[in-house]
Amino acid sequence: MLRRQRPQASNVLRVADLEMDLLARKVRRAGQEIVLTNREFALLEFLLVNTPKPVSKMAIVEHVWDQHFDSETNVVNVYMNYLRNKVDRPGLKPLLHTVRGVGFALKEAP
Amino acid sequence: VRSLRTRLTLWFTLGFVVVTVIQITLTYRRLDLELRKATFERENQINPNWILHGSYTEEEVEGIMKELLRSSLVVSVPLVVLIIALGYYIARQSLRPIENLNRQLQSVNPGTLGRKVELPEGDEQFRSLLGHLNDMLARLERSFLEMSEYAAKVAHELRTPITILRHKVEQAQGKIEPDMAEDLQEELLRLNHVVEQSLLIAKAGQGRLAWHSQPVELSALASELVRDFDLLAAAQGRQTQFRAETGRVVETDPKYCKQILHALLTNSLIHGRGDIHVRVVSRGQRVSFTTANEVRSTPTATELTLGLGLRVVRALVGQQPTVRFRQHHGSRYHASCLSFPSATPVPTRPAQPPVKSLNSIGAGI
Numbered sequence: 001m002l003r004r005q006r007p008q009a010s011n012v013l014r015v016a017d018l019e020m021d022l023l024a025r026k027v028r029r030a031g032q033e034i035v036l037t038n039r040e041f042a043l044l045e046f047l048l049v050n051t052p053k054p055v056s057k058m059a060i061v062e063h064v065w066d067q068h069f070d071s072e073t074n075v076v077n078v079y080m081n082y083l084r085n086k087v088d089r090p091g092l093k094p095l096l097h098t099v100r101g102v103g104f105a106l107k108e109a110p
Numbered sequence: 111v112r113s114l115r116t117r118l119t120l121w122f123t124l125g126f127v128v129v130t131v132i133q134i135t136l137t138y139r140r141l142d143l144e145l146r147k148a149t150f151e152r153e154n155q156i157n158p159n160w161i162l163h164g165s166y167t168e169e170e171v172e173g174i175m176k177e178l179l180r181s182s183l184v185v186s187v188p189l190v191v192l193i194i195a196l197g198y199y200i201a202r203q204s205l206r207p208i209e210n211l212n213r214q215l216q217s218v219n220p221g222t223l224g225r226k227v228e229l230p231e232g233d234e235q236f237r238s239l240l241g242h243l244n245d246m247l248a249r250l251e252r253s254f255l256e257m258s259e260y261a262a263k264v265a266h267e268l269r270t271p272i273t274i275l276r277h278k279v280e281q282a283q284g285k286i287e288p289d290m291a292e293d294l295q296e297e298l299l300r301l302n303h304v305v306e307q308s309l310l311i312a313k314a315g316q317g318r319l320a321w322h323s324q325p326v327e328l329s330a331l332a333s334e335l336v337r338d339f340d341l342l343a344a345a346q347g348r349q350t351q352f353r354a355e356t357g358r359v360v361e362t363d364p365k366y367c368k369q370i371l372h373a374l375l376t377n378s379l380i381h382g383r384g385d386i387h388v389r390v391v392s393r394g395q396r397v398s399f400t401t402a403n404e405v406r407s408t409p410t411a412t413e414l415t416l417g418l419g420l421r422v423v424r425a426l427v428g429q430q431p432t433v434r435f436r437q438h439h440g441s442r443y444h445a446s447c448l449s450f451p452s453a454t455p456v457p458t459r460p461a462q463p464p465v466k467s468l469n470s471i472g473a474g475i
Contacts, residue, residue: 039337101292
């Protein structure tokens, strides 16, 4: 009797040359490892899961932080800025985009 | 003299002194008069038919009067001291119900408004005061509950429209101006934060938060949170200075404890300036978490907030009588200190025996 095998969920999320290994908790861009803090990792993971759809700030706050950050702290913008500096290094195609009026998206530029 | 106890003692003593002085004065005057008027007759020893008539000389009268004054003072001075002590004791005993009442009223907080104050030793006047106080507390409790329920209902009712608005704004992507969409999102985010915090405060006020105390390593929790705030502080050109004694375990609810620490750090970030100092240190049987920062010299637009963060802290701390919260707001520095009861360290799991691989098991067979 043949047993139906369930397809295994991939542990690696990928967009263009950006790779995220969820088990090893490692991120690589163009073969080079990017060191991220836990929160940056969670933020990038959320964007990767939703790629190429843009996600709103509120959705990011809800999913990445288990607290409701005071909007005065501007937490999403600050973290996106740090993440952008690490992921979109000079010479590489930008992957993190600000979608005006919507939020942020991780995708290859059209 | 502001102390009622001292005033009562003084009145008691003064009353005694006045009565004593009046008594001595009357005695003195009366005796003085009598001694001067008094005469005596005595038969002469030489001749029985002779009778001598005489009276006290001035010196004798003065001597007797001086003796009276001296003996009066000798008795009165220690008596006055005794009366002061007695007066103080009586005043203290009489005011004991007020002290008891004071202690009970001091411990009243929004969570204990339903608890009645009691004075078993109080007399009729105190019982009447007690009745009025308990009525007032009951009215306060009713008002507080009504307010809290109303706030909770409003916050709850606002959740659905906020979610709907949020989805509408997301769906309207491309149909409305991006700038307007961004503004709307920002406002919705702010509104959502206010609603969530208000709901939490209302729930805490009604005692509807389920608090699950367990050993929590405060130093590790604080360290995790401070890492979040590192970047936020750096974005403002500031730094977080974190110092913690490792392995400090406290007895608290991890979820709400995290929320409290988060609110304090947010407060330092939004309302303070300069470096944010965070400490986790143990003091005796307690572990304290302290944040300190310089105060802004001039209020900024961000200070015109509702102050929900501190309300959340107070509401959550109010749920736990064992957790203490103090604040110091000086002209230059602001500091907040939370103190938790220390718990025994979380027992580390015993080392698991190495799991044999299937190959090695197979080899054994």
